[in-house]
Structure formats: structure tokens, C-alpha cells
Amino acid sequence: xxxxxxxxxxxxxxxxxxxxxxxxxxxxxxxxxxxxxxxxxxxxxxxxxxxxxxxxxxxxxxxxxxxxxxxxxxxxxxxxxxxxxxxxxxxxxxxxxxxxxxxxxxxxxxxxxxxxxxxxxxxxxxxxxxxxxxxxxxxxxxxxxxxxxxxxxxxxxxxxxxxxxxxxxxxxxxxxxxxxxxxxxxxxxxxxxxxxxxxxxxxx
Amino acid sequence: xxxxxxxxxxxxxxxxxxxxxxxxxxxxxxxxxxxxxxxxxxxxxxxxxxxxxxxxxxxxxxxxxxxxxxxxxxxxxxxxxxxxxxxxxxxxxxxxxxxxxxxxxxxxxxxxxxxxxxxxxxxxxxxxxxxxxxxxxxxxxxxxxxxxxxxxxxxxxxxxxxxxxxxxxxxxxxxxxxxxxxxxxxxxxxxxxxxxxxxxxxxxxxxxxxxxxxxxxxxxxxxxxxxxxxxxxxxxxxxxxxxxxxxxxxxxxxxxxxxxxxxxxxxxxxxxxxxxxxxxxxxxxxxxxxxxxxxxxxxxxxxxxxxxxxxxxxxxxxxxxxxxxxxxxxxxxxxxxxxxxxxxxxxxxxxxxxxxxxxxxxxxxxxxxxxxxxxxxxxxxxxxxxxxxxxxxxxxxxxxxxxxxxxxxxxxxxxxxxxxxxxxxxxxxxxxxxxxxxxxxxxxxxxxxxxxxxxxxxxxxxxxxxxxxxxxxxxxxxxxxxxxxxxxxxxxxxxxxxxxxxxxxxxxxxxxxxxxxxxxxxxxxxxxxxxxxxx
Numbered sequence: 020x021x022x023x024x025x026x027x028x029x030x031x032x033x034x035x036x037x038x039x040x041x042x043x044x045x046x047x048x049x050x051x052x053x054x055x056x057x058x059x060x061x062x063x064x065x066x067x068x069x070x071x072x073x074x075x076x077x078x079x080x081x082x083x084x085x086x087x088x089x090x091x092x093x094x095x096x097x098x099x100x101x102x103x104x105x106x107x108x109x110x111x112x113x114x115x116x117x118x119x120x121x122x123x124x125x126x127x128x129x130x131x132x133x134x135x136x137x138x139x140x141x142x143x144x145x146x147x148x149x150x151x152x153x154x155x156x157x158x159x160x161x162x163x164x165x166x167x168x169x170x171x172x173x174x175x176x177x178x179x180x181x182x183x184x185x186x187x188x189x190x191x192x193x194x195x196x197x198x199x200x201x202x203x204x205x206x207x208x209x210x211x212x213x214x215x216x217x218x219x220x221x222x223x
Numbered sequence: 224x225x226x227x228x229x230x231x232x233x234x235x236x237x238x239x240x241x242x243x244x245x246x247x248x249x250x251x252x253x254x255x256x257x258x259x260x261x262x263x264x265x266x267x268x269x270x271x272x273x274x275x276x277x278x279x280x281x282x283x284x285x286x287x288x289x290x291x292x293x294x295x296x297x298x299x300x301x302x303x304x305x306x307x308x309x310x311x312x313x314x315x316x317x318x319x320x321x322x323x324x325x326x327x328x329x330x331x332x333x334x335x336x337x338x339x340x341x342x343x344x345x346x347x348x349x350x351x352x353x354x355x356x357x358x359x360x361x362x363x364x365x366x367x368x369x370x371x372x373x374x375x376x377x378x379x380x381x382x383x384x385x386x387x388x389x390x391x392x393x394x395x396x397x398x399x400x401x402x403x404x405x406x407x408x409x410x411x412x413x414x415x416x417x418x419x420x421x422x423x424x425x426x427x428x429x430x431x432x433x434x435x436x437x438x439x440x441x442x443x444x445x446x447x448x449x450x451x452x453x454x455x456x457x458x459x460x461x462x463x464x465x466x467x468x469x470x471x472x473x474x475x476x477x478x479x480x481x482x483x484x485x486x487x488x489x490x491x492x493x494x495x496x497x498x499x500x501x502x503x504x505x506x507x508x509x510x511x512x513x514x515x516x517x518x519x520x521x522x523x524x525x526x527x528x529x530x531x532x533x534x535x536x537x538x539x540x541x542x543x544x545x546x547x548x549x550x551x552x553x554x555x556x557x558x559x560x561x562x563x564x565x566x567x568x569x570x571x572x573x574x575x576x577x578x579x580x581x582x583x584x585x586x587x588x589x590x591x592x593x594x595x596x597x598x599x600x601x602x603x604x605x606x607x608x609x610x611x612x613x614x615x616x617x618x619x620x621x622x623x624x625x626x627x628x629x630x631x632x633x634x635x636x637x638x639x640x641x642x643x644x645x646x647x648x649x650x651x652x653x654x655x656x657x658x659x660x661x662x663x664x665x666x667x668x669x670x671x672x673x674x675x676x677x678x679x680x681x682x683x684x685x686x687x688x689x690x691x692x693x694x695x696x697x698x699x700x701x702x703x704x705x706x707x708x709x710x711x712x713x714x715x716x717x718x719x720x721x722x723x724x725x726x727x728x729x730x731x732x733x734x735x736x737x738x739x740x741x742x743x744x745x746x747x748x749x750x751x752x753x754x755x756x757x758x
Contacts, residue, residue, distance in 0.1 A: 058283045066276060075284055116626035136229065138264035145271045153275035172269065173276040178239060193234050200233075200268065 034098050042089055053082060056099075060106050066169045067110040069158060077113060081106045103174040107166070107184045114162045136204070148207050156206040164199035171196055227251065232261050236269065408445070414452065423456065431462075433469070440473070448479075457490075474509075484522070491526070501539065510543075518549075520558075527562070537578075547572075548589075554578045597721075610717045617685040617709045625705075628689065630744035635690035635736065637743065642732065645683070645739030652676045683737025688712030690740075 037055075040048030060081055064074035084105055092101050148156075157165055166185060170176040182189040227235075227248055234240050235248045252259045404420055406412050408428020414420065418435035423442065426433075431445040433452050440456035447464040450471070457473035458465075463480045472489040475482075482496040484505040491509035492501070499515040501507065505522030516533040525542040535547055538555035544562035550569050554560075556577035564580060566572050567587040574584065596602050620628045635641055656672040692708025695715075720730040 061283050071284075115629075116624075136261075136264065138260045141264040141268060145267060150275040150278035153272065154278060157276075168272065169276065172272040178237075193230060193237070193239060196237075197230055197233050200272075203272075 031097075035094060038089065038092070038094070038098065041086070049086065056102055057082065060102065063103065063106050063169065063174060064110055066154065066157060066173055067107070067166055068113065073113065077106070077110055081109050084109060100176075100180075103176065104180065104184070107170055107174060107176070107180075111166055111184055114166070136201075141204070144204060144207055152207065153203070156203055159206050160199060160202050163195065164202050167192070167195045167199045168203065226255065226258055229261065229265070232258070232265050236262065236266050412445075416452070503539070554580070554584075606717055606721060610713055613681075613684050613688070613713050613717075614710055616682060617688065617713070618706065620682065620685060621705050621709070627744055628686070628705075630747055631686040631737075631740045632689040632693065634740035634743035634747075635686055637740075638736065641739030641743060642736045643739060644742045645735035645737065648738045648742050649680075649735055652679075679738060679741060680734055682741065683734045684713060684716055685709065686737040686740045686744075687733050688716050691715055 037048050037052050041052055057078065061074060061078045064077040065071065068074050068077055085102065092098070157168060163185060167181060170181045170184060178189055178192040181192045187195065231248060235245055240248065252262055404422050405425040408426065408431065410429035412426050412428035413432040414435040416434040420435070420437045420439065423439035424437045425442045426445060428445045431443050431448045433441060433450045436453040438455045440459065441450070441454050442459045443462060445462045448460055448462045450458065450467045450469050452469045454469065454471045458467065458471055458475045460477045460479060465477050465479045466483045466485070467475065468485045470487045474490045475484065475488050475492045477494045477496060479496045481498040482494045483500045483502060484492065485502045486505060488505070488507045492507050492511045495514045497516045499513050499518045501511065501520045501522045503521040507524045510526035511524050511528045514531045518530055518532065518535040520528065520537045520539045522539045527543045527545065528541055529546045531548045533549060534551045535549045536553045536555060537558045540559040542561055545560050546565045548567045552566050552568055552572035554572060554574040556575040559579040561581050563582050563585065565585045567589050569589055571586050572584050653673065653676065656669045656676065689709050689712055692712035695711060696708050716733055720726045
């Protein structure tokens with residue numbers, strides 16, 4: 020699966036050159052790097068965090084972290100993947116520290132019965148709700164469900180990366196994603212239930 | 224193959240099934256319209272989600288237009304750093320360097336923690352300065368905590384700089400100048416009568432006689448010490464025997480086998496001694512704190528007395544209250560106590576009918592651990608108070624550091640690992656702190672570490688209690704549920720801790736368990752966030 024493109028037409032070699040200049044302390048190169056990736060990281064944070072203010076703060080903090088840690092970046096790997104990893108770790112850490120997360124644990128979720136969707140209803144749901152409604156609905160999900168969807172369907176992270184970021188077993192990521200999809204469907208259909216009262220659901 | 228479930232369909236679409244399993248799904252879908260429809264619906268949903276999340280109608284805010292820059296570090300931080308450097312220099316030149324010089328002059332190296340502690344303490348003019356340092360550390364810790372909590376709200380760096388500057392300035396208050404004269408006995412030392420030392424006097428000798436006057440503190444390490452002259456400051460003495468026949472204007476702090484006071488002591492007496500005798504002619508202007516195997520009060524104490532230990536005889540007078548936690552107490556005919564007298568011991572005090580006591584002795588029978596009075600309401604009230612204190616501590620943790628508490632609570636699930644780490648932490652931390660204390664620069668760090676260690680031990684109950692509550696009440700959502708779990712868990716731990724014989728051991732295990740969980744949670748916090756990404 021291809022990682023979401025954020026760099027427009029910039030090639031890997033060009034990115035590598037910019038990174039080299041940033042490492043050497045070139046302020047212009049740093050500005051260029053930020054202009055290239057800043058909007059994408061802001062959008063990522065906007066989806067991962069509950070408020071716009073949080074996303075703004077997180078974007079700045081992520082880039083400060085990037086600047087500090089750039090020396091540890093392995094240039095044989097895609098820069099975007101590393102950048103999203105830094106951002107997702109930061110956002111998840113913010114959420115984790117901010118509140119007492121009471122997400123259900125792996126074992127409990129694995130035993131939860133998942134109702135099979137009616138494909139026709141699912142298609143109708145998709146037809147009736149636009150992108151903005153989906154993003155608004157996302158904000159009503161518990162932190163972990165929201166993060167899972169954002170990491171997978173926005174940042175295009177692998178199951179391994181998601182497991183690592185959220186601190187869950189890899190085998191659990193599929194369950195987490197499916198459960199999050201169900202929760203989102205419920206929110207959009209207006210049948211969202213108790214989880215909305217949980218840690219992630221209040222005060223959006 | 225029968226119909227597959229939604230989970231299998233999702234994993235298939237996301238290429239998460241192994242080849243054989245994926246082949247089965249594919250084969251089945253080819254012949255099953257129902258499952259094919261499910262696959263299609265989920266695939267469409269995936270695309271729909273991606274497109275929805277990628278939607279880009281929200282503009283990047285103007286404050287994020289420019290890249291965060293290092294050179295944007297405001298002048299406030301630079302000022303704060305400057306002040307910090309100034310404060311550090313003042314701390315070094317004002318406190319640490321004089322200690323080092325004086326220690327070197329006294330023939331000390333940094334090899335002995337206790338002598339260094341007491342020796343330095345002497346130059347601090349007693350423990351008051353130590354207390355000031357503790358207070359400073361406490362205030363500084365609180366300040367850092369407040370700044371940390373408010374860090375996201377403070378966008379004005381100069382404000383932080385001012386706060387930092389104020390904190391650092393408090394460090395820069397210069398200490399009182401001090402000087403000392405050091406004498407090494409050969410093997411004995413005598414300050415002849417008629418001679419006067421105009422500064423603090425430090426003596427190391429086999430036997431010490433102070434017949435002259437000391438216009439300052441007298442600090443002595445000696446087998447026997449006899450003070451016949453006038454001491455205007457304090458006496459700090461480490462010896463087998465200390466006899467004070469001359470007047471002392473300050474305090475007497477003695478660590479000795481036998482302490483005898485025969486003259487006036489202007490301020491307080493603190494004695495840790497096998498025998499303590501405050502003789503008939505002796506008058507103590509302040510209070511007496513004594514830990515002694517055999518104590519006698521024949522003179523007069525203007526303030527209070529607090530005594531621990533074995534036997535204590537009172538034949539003198541006392542201006543205020545008396546509190547004795549000794550095995551036996553004897554109050555003789557010439558005794559006079561003008562305040563309240565509290566006595567906790569193995570049996571009731573022997574009181575002479577001629578003794579003058581302002582009020583009857585408030586006697587409490589000393590109970591051993593296994594002799595707790597379970598029928599006394601007071602016992603349960605005490606336990607309730609202890610529970611309440613732990614609960615309030617936990618409440619503060621929940622409000623200030625919920626993420627950390629949550630992590631520590633989760634870490635409690637790894638029972639064996641937590642207990643193992645906890646035991647290690649329990650043993651290693653004080654050793655490490657003492658080692659740090661030995662290096663004179665690390666004295667403050669070592670003492671703060673020990674304070675944090677005590678707080679950590681106290682917090683252990685909270686983590687285990689929360690975990691226990693979760694096991695019983697389940698994983699309810701929100702602060703209210705967290706408090707409920709904490710309350711229940713702490714109640715159980717307190718009840719179990721009061722069980723005779725095994726309660727103490729259980730409490731010990733709980734402390735190790737909670738400490739280990741805390742260490743694991745701390746590790747999780749301190750682990751470099753980028754490590755997974757880099758690897």
C-alpha cells in the first residue's frame with residue numbers, strides 16, 4: 020500500500036538533499052521542509068486529536084521533535100513514514116497522558132460479538148454522508164478507535180506500525196479497526212451507544 | 224468453506240491473511256454472491272474512509288505558516304539561562320566551595336558520609352539551614368511541577384523566564400560567612416583556661432578538655448569531652464562521654480554514650496545517648512529532645528521535653544509539657560511539671576506523692592504490633608485517617624497525572640515483574656542516594672532522591688489499590704469510576720494490612736509491587752519515542 024503523498028512532485032533524491040541541508044543547519048531548507056510537510060502533519064493531527072488547538076500545538080511540537088531527532092532518521096526508509104510515525108507517537112502520547120483512558124482491553128474486545136453489516140445499508144450510509152460528516156463523526160469516537168482509523172486510512176500505516184504506536188498486539192489491530200469502523204457507522208447512523216460517553220467521546 | 228465473517232473479510236482486503244487462508248476466501252467468494260457482496264461493501268467503505276479523511280477543506284492556521292525555529296528561542300529563555308548560571312555559580316562559591324575548603328582544612332576527604340553530613344551541617348549553623356534547603360527544594364519542585372502543568376498554556380516565554388529567574392535568585396542569597404579553627408589532638412587536646420577562641424572550634428582528639436572560652440561553635444570528635452569554659456555558640460559532639468560544666472549559650476547536640484550537663488544551656492538540647500543526666504545545677508533555656516537508655520532530669524528545663532528510650536527519672540522541674548515514650552518512668556518527690564505530662568510505656572509511671580504535677584499523667588499502654596486493640600474505635604478511626612490520606616494522594620495523582628497513574632495501574636498486572644523491579648528499587652535507591660551524598664556536590668541531589676523515594680513508597684499503595692479496584696469493579700469510564708476503584712482498592716489493602724502477623728508482610732509486598740509498577744510506568748514514559756521508528 021502506498022504511503023499518502025505529501026510532497027507533490029519532489030523526488031526522493033530531492034528530499035534527501037533537503038534533509039542533508041537541514042541537518043547542516045540551513046534555515047531555508049528547514050523552512051522548505053516545513054512548507055512541504057507542515058500542512059499534511061497538521062491535517063493528521065487535526066484528525067487524530069480532539070480539537071483544532073490541540074492539532075496546532077501538536078504540529079509545532081512534532082516539528083520541533085523532528086528537528087531534534089533528524090539525526091536519527093534512517094535515510095534508507097521513506098521520510099514520510101518516519102514523519103508520520105513521529106506525529107502519531109506524539110499525538111497518541113498526548114492523548115494517553117491527558118486522560119485516564121478506559122478503552123476496553125484486547126481480550127474483552129476480542130470476545131465482543133460483531134454484528135455483520137447489511138451491505139446495502141452500508142452502501143446507503145456511504146451515499147448519505149459526505150467527507151465532512153465522516154470527519155466530524157471521527158471526532159466522536161474513543162481515542163483509540165479514532166487513532167486506529169487515522170493511522171490506517173489517513174497515514175496509511177501498516178498493521179505493525181499501528182500496533183507499535185498504540186501499544187497493542189499486532190493480531191489485535193484488525194479487531195481494533197473493524198470495531199472502529201462499526202463505531203463510526205453507529206455514530207453516522209445516529210445509533211452510537213455507550214462508548215460515546217467514554218474517554219474519547221465527550222466534549223468534542 | 225462456509226460463509227466467512229466480517230473480520231476475515233477485512234483482513235483479506237487488507238492483505239493480512241496468510242496465503243492459504245486468503246486463497247480459501249478468494250475461492251469461496253468466487254462462488255458465493257453473499258460474501259462477495261460483503262467484500263465489495265467493505266472495500267468500498269475503505270475507499271470512502273480514505274477519501275473522507277483526505278478531504279482538505281480546512282486551512283492551515285496562520286500561526287503555523289512559518290516553521291518553528293530554534294532561533295525563535297525568546298530572550299526570556301536566554302535571560303533565564305543567564306540567571307541560572309549566576310545562581311549555580313553563587314551556589315557553588317557560596318555553599319559548596321567553602322565546605323570543601325573547610326573539610327580539606329579539617330583533614331576530611333569525601334569518604335565518610337556521616338561526618339560530612341554533620342560536619343557540613345555544623346557550618347550551616349545547625350539544621351535550620353538544612354531545613355531551609357529542604358524547603359527550597361520542595362518549593363523548587365513545586366515550581367517545576369506548576370510550570371510543567373501550565374506549559375501548554377504559557378505562550379509567553381518571558382513570563383516563564385521571570386518565574387525561573389525568581390527561583391534562581393532565591394538560590395543566589397549568600398550564606399552567612401563562616402570560619403573555623405581546627406585542632407588535632409596529640410593524642411589529647413586542651414584549650415587552656417584563660418584562652419579564648421574567637422571563631423568556631425573543631426577538635427579531633429582522643430580526650431578533649433575545653434577549659435577556655437569558645438566564641439562560636441564547638442564541634443568535637445573525641446573519646447571523652449569535658450567542657451569547662453564558656454561556649455557562645457553550639458556544641459556538636461560525637462564522643463563516648465560528654466560532660467558540660469561550663470555555660471553554653473546555644474544548643475547542645477550530642478551523640479554519645481554518656482552525656483552530663485551541669486551548667487546552663489541557653490537554647491535546646493538534643494541528645495542521643497546511652498545515659499543522659501541533666502544535673503541539678505543545669506538549666507536548659509529551650510527544649511530537650513532525648514533518645515536515651517537511661518535518662519535523668521534533675522535540673523530545670525524551661526521548655527518541653529520529649530524523651531524516647533528505656534528508663535527515665537524526673538526529679539527536676541519542667542516549664543512546659545512533657546512527653547515520654549519510654550519503658551519506665553519514675554517521677555520523684557522534687558519533680559515539678561508545669562504543663563501536661565504524656566507517657567506511653569509498658570507500665571504506669573511511679574509517681575511520688577510529693578511531686579508537683581499540673582495535671583494527671585496521661586498514660587497510654589504501649590502495644591506491640593500484634594497486640595493491636597481491634598475493639599477500640601480509635602484503632603478504626605486511625606485506619607480510616609490513613610486510608611483517607613492515601614486516597615487524597617491518589618486523587619491528586621488522578622487529577623495531575625492521570626496518564627501516569629493509568630500506566631502504573633496497568634503495569635501492576637505484571638505481578639512478578641513489578642515485585643521484582645520493586646524490590647530492586649527498594650534496595651538500590653537508598654544505596655544510590657547515599658553514594659551520591661558522599662560526593663559533596665551531590666548532597667542536595669542525594670537528599671532530594673531520598674525524599675522522592677519516600678514519596679514513591681507512599682504512592683505504591685495507590686497503584687496497587689487502583690489495580691485491585693479495577694479487578695473488582697471492572698473498567699468503568701472517567702474520573703468518578705477511577706476514584707471508586709481507588710477507594711475500594713485502598714480499603715482492601717488497609718484491611719489486609721491490619722491482619723495480625725501477615726498484614727505487615729502483605730503491606731511490604733504491596734509496596735514492592737507498587738514501586739515496581741511505578742518504575743515500569745516511568746520506563747514507559749522515558750523510553751525514547753522515536754526508538755520504534757528508527758528501528
